[in-house]
Amino acid sequence: MSEAAAAHESHATRKTYVGIFIALAVLTGLEIALVKTPGIGKDSMVAGLIFLAVTKAALVGLYFMHLKWETKVMKWMVAVPLATPALYAVVLIADAMWRRT
Amino acid sequence: MSAPAAAAAESLHPAHGDHGHHGPIAWPVDEQFGKATPGKIAMWIFLLSDAFSFSGLLLGYGLLRGGSTQWHHPGEPELGINFTAGLTFLLICSSVSMVMAYSAAVEGNRKKTAQWLFLTILGGVGFLCGQMHEYFGFLPFLGGGPHGLVGEGLVFGHSDYANTFYVTTTFHGCHVTAGVIYLSVILINTLRGKYDHNPAPIELVGLFWHFVDLVWILVFTLIYLIP
Numbered sequence: 001m002s003e004a005a006a007a008h009e010s011h012a013t014r015k016t017y018v019g020i021f022i023a024l025a026v027l028t029g030l031e032i033a034l035v036k037t038p039g040i041g042k043d044s045m046v047a048g049l050i051f052l053a054v055t056k057a058a059l060v061g062l063y064f065m066h067l068k069w070e071t072k073v074m075k076w077m078v079a080v081p082l083a084t085p086a087l088y089a090v091v092l093i094a095d096a097m098w099r100r101t
Numbered sequence: 102m103s104a105p106a107a108a109a110a111e112s113l114h115p116a117h118g119d120h121g122h123h124g125p126i127a128w129p130v131d132e133q134f135g136k137a138t139p140g141k142i143a144m145w146i147f148l149l150s151d152a153f154s155f156s157g158l159l160l161g162y163g164l165l166r167g168g169s170t171q172w173h174h175p176g177e178p179e180l181g182i183n184f185t186a187g188l189t190f191l192l193i194c195s196s197v198s199m200v201m202a203y204s205a206a207v208e209g210n211r212k213k214t215a216q217w218l219f220l221t222i223l224g225g226v227g228f229l230c231g232q233m234h235e236y237f238g239f240l241p242f243l244g245g246g247p248h249g250l251v252g253e254g255l256v257f258g259h260s261d262y263a264n265t266f267y268v269t270t271t272f273h274g275c276h277v278t279a280g281v282i283y284l285s286v287i288l289i290n291t292l293r294g295k296y297d298h299n300p301a302p303i304e305l306v307g308l309f310w311h312f313v314d315l316v317w318i319l320v321f322t323l324i325y326l327i328p
Contacts, residue, residue, distance in 0.1 A: 014204055021197040025190065032186050035326050046327055053322035057315050064200050064311045066304075071135040074145070081149045085156030089163055096168035 012066065020063045027056050144305050148312045151276075155316050158272060159323055162265040174260050178253040180325050181235065184243070188231045189321050195224025196314040199307045206300035211291060214303065218288040221310065225281040232274050236267075266324060273320055276313045283309060 031052050034045060062068040067075060130136055166172055173179070202217030234240040238249030257267045287296075287306045296302055 012200075012204075014201065017197060017200045017204070021193065024193045028186060028189055028193070031322065031326055032182065035182060035328070042328060049322050049326050053318055056318045060196065060311055060315045060318065064196055064314075065308055070137060071133065073133040074135070074137060074142075078145060078149065082152060085153065085160060088156075089160055092160060093163040093167040096164050099168065 012063070012069070016063060020059050023059060024056055027052050027059075138301055140301060140305055141308070144308050148308065151312070152316070155269075155272070155319075158265075158269045159319065162269060162324065165261045165265060169261060172262050174262065176254045177260065177262060178250055178255055180250070180266070182325055184231070184235065185321060185325050188228050188235075189317060191224055191227050191231070192314045192317050195221045195228070196311050198224060199310045203300065203303050203307050206291070206296055206303040209297060211294060211297055214296070214300075215288060215291050218284060218291060218303075222281055222284045222288065225277050225284065225310075228277055229274060229281070232270065232277075269320060269324060273313070273317060276316070280306075280310050280313050 031049060034040065034048050034052070040048075061078070067078060134142055198217045198220040202214050202221060205213035205217055230240065231243070234243050234249065236249045236251055238252060255263050255266065257263055283306050287302060290296060291303070
């Protein structure tokens with residue numbers, strides 16, 4: 001087995017990938033079910049959808065993009081810049097909605 | 102050159118004539134970045150800068166929508182959630198075929214690597230065809246209106262709703278197109294045996310492709326699903 005194969009074996013298997021695929025498919029189904037289910041308040045629906053989307057994105061980043069097995073420095077290098085726009089979004093959209101009211 | 106540095110250089114660039122099964126596949130373990138190659142770190146930096154581009158578009162969308170009193174104007178169609186959920190599933194499937202391609206490449210299985218890469222490309226092309234159908238309705242067998250969203254009244258330049266929708270989804274579509282071209286080049290090189298002993302370029306194209314999938318997950322939720 002080559003060094004690359006050994007490194008790969010140490011962090012990901014086809015079984016893992018198939019498991020993540022099933023999780024992503026189920027979460028996508030949950031998103032659609034959440035949107036189509038009558039009687040759910042808008043705030044609850046938005047919170048649920050964002051939670052599901054962030055979970056799906058995290059699964060792709062951690063397992064398919066192998067971030068789970070990178071060093072702490074790499075993880076922080078990715079996580080901090082990605083968190084910044086999310087923080088901006090919360091502040092700016094809240095501000096825009098407050099100005100509208 | 103010091104002895105350890107010379108040894109590292111030798112492991113990365115084997116002497117001429119030593120291109121057997123010990124090609125430049127290992128990078129010296131770095132204290133900060135572990136086994137990540139410079140190519141991988143560079144790809145991540147590029148992806149982060151690209152993420153800022155998407156963040157700008159999604160922030161603009163959120164601001165315009167959050168500050169508007171009427172987002173959907175009369176005559177403008179609702180977006181087709183079921184159809185786009187199908188496209189989302191297709192992109193997720195192509196992400197799985199991409200990781201399978203990488204697994205096969207790591208095992209040195211050229212044929213399987215090429216097959217999985219081909220399936221990934223098919224997924225990308227299918228997504229693009231679906232997106233064009235959504236815009237213009239040019240594939241009647243997929244259902245939906247005969248003229249797509251454009252024909253139904255969602256016209257670029259007519260409203261913030263239309264503008265943000267087309268700019269964001271088209272920008273993402275450009276990434277899918279770039280990914281399909283990138284994957285095609287990697288597939289050709291794979292068939293030529295260029296990565297038989299060095300799967301790193303396949304991991305790099307995989308990073309780009311998964312990023313395209315990851316961004317679509319967010320775009321799908323923010324633009325299509327949130328009421």
